[in-house]
Amino acid sequence: MSEPVILAIANQKGGVGKTTTAVNLGAALARKGKRTLIIDADPQGNASTGLGIAADAREANLYAVLAGTVSAEAAIQPTSQDHLFILPSNQDLAAMEIELVDADARQFSFRDQLKDASKQFEVVLIDCPPALGLLTLNGLAWADRVLVPLQAEFFALEGLAFLLRTLDRVKRGSNASLQLLGVVLTMYDGRNRLAQQVENDVRTHLRGRVFETKIPRNVRLSEAPSHAQPIFDYDARSTGAQAYAALSDEVVATLGL
Ligand SMILES: Nc1ncnc2c1ncn2[C@@H]1O[C@H](COP(=O)(O)OP(=O)(O)OP(=O)(O)O)[C@@H](O)[C@H]1O
Numbered sequence: 001m002s003e004p005v006i007l008a009i010a011n012q013k014g015g016v017g018k019t020t021t022a023v024n025l026g027a028a029l030a031r032k033g034k035r036t037l038i039i040d041a042d043p044q045g046n047a048s049t050g051l052g053i054a055a056d057a058r059e060a061n062l063y064a065v066l067a068g069t070v071s072a073e074a075a076i077q078p079t080s081q082d083h084l085f086i087l088p089s090n091q092d093l094a095a096m097e098i099e100l101v102d103a104d105a106r107q108f109s110f111r112d113q114l115k116d117a118s119k120q121f122e123v124v125l126i127d128c129p130p131a132l133g134l135l136t137l138n139g140l141a142w143a144d145r146v147l148v149p150l151q152a153e154f155f156a157l158e159g160l161a162f163l164l165r166t167l168d169r170v171k172r173g174s175n176a177s178l179q180l181l182g183v184v185l186t187m188y189d190g191r192n193r194l195a196q197q198v199e200n201d202v203r204t205h206l207r208g209r210v211f212e213t214k215i216p217r218n219v220r221l222s223e224a225p226s227h228a229q230p231i232f233d234y235d236a237r238s239t240g241a242q243a244y245a246a247l248s249d250e251v252v253a254t255l256g257l
């Protein structure tokens with residue numbers, strides 16, 4: 001078994017499309033036959049809900065794995081999509097933000113507890129919560145690459161600059177091999193002049209590290225989680241499905257998968 005690519009999907013700003021990207025990029029990679037694991041690292045549990053894991057089917061969750069009461073292998077569940085698996089979470093995980101503070105090597109809990117089980121996969125996507133707390137830092141300390149969903153709006157660049165400084169700090173501290181895979185513009189509306197301007201600024205500042213693919217604002221993407229389906233099952237012809245398929249092509253090409 002070879003080592004998987006560990007990809008953290010992170011942005012401390014809330015509601016920018018991290019979970020939508022984790023679920024649908026994950027589904028797109030799985031549809032290409034890549035064995036993919038989504039780790040729901042957010043106590044909100046949105047990725048778990050969006051993939052149809054009922055609340056009472058989450059007793060074996062990421063919190064239990066980190067606490068050592070359940071093995072990662074036992075907590076990982078299949079989804080309705082072939083080759084796509086999830087390690088679910090619920091509110092229990094919120095306690096980890098606090099408990100991890102007292103643990104030794106507190107940024108390395110994900111890596112230490114999940115590394116062995118992850119070897120069954122080609123790609124691991126970590127859906128991070130909207131904060132730069134210990135859960136996100138654990139994701140970043142383990143990841144090879146970071147994918148940053150960015151909503152093209154007024155404060156986006158300031159938030160991005162802060163995130164990039166954090167990535168540098170993690171690189172100098174706990175994970176020297178961490179790299180930015182790229183920024184993906186989400187909920188993009190090309191008719192909005194401000195969105196175009198933010199796009200230009202981001203592409204200028206981060207030459208070559210912004211995906212060509214933009215994820216459009218598409219109501220089908222926001223409806224799919226309530227049907228517990230990735231977008232390809234819910235509406236394969238939607239602009240959202242087409243965009244996430246195109247993003248997965250770019251990700252596969254960039255990573256050489
Ligand atoms: N491209 C899109 N078009 C329309 N709606 C979208 C799109 N992407 C995400 N949404 C909706 O926007 C909301 C926020 O998206 P999502 O949950 O993916 O963001 P997030 O960054 O994971 O949020 P949080 O920071 O709370 O974890 C959700 O209701 C989602 O369905």
Ligand SMILES: [Mg+2]
Binds near residue numbers: 046129
């Ligand atoms: Mg989320």
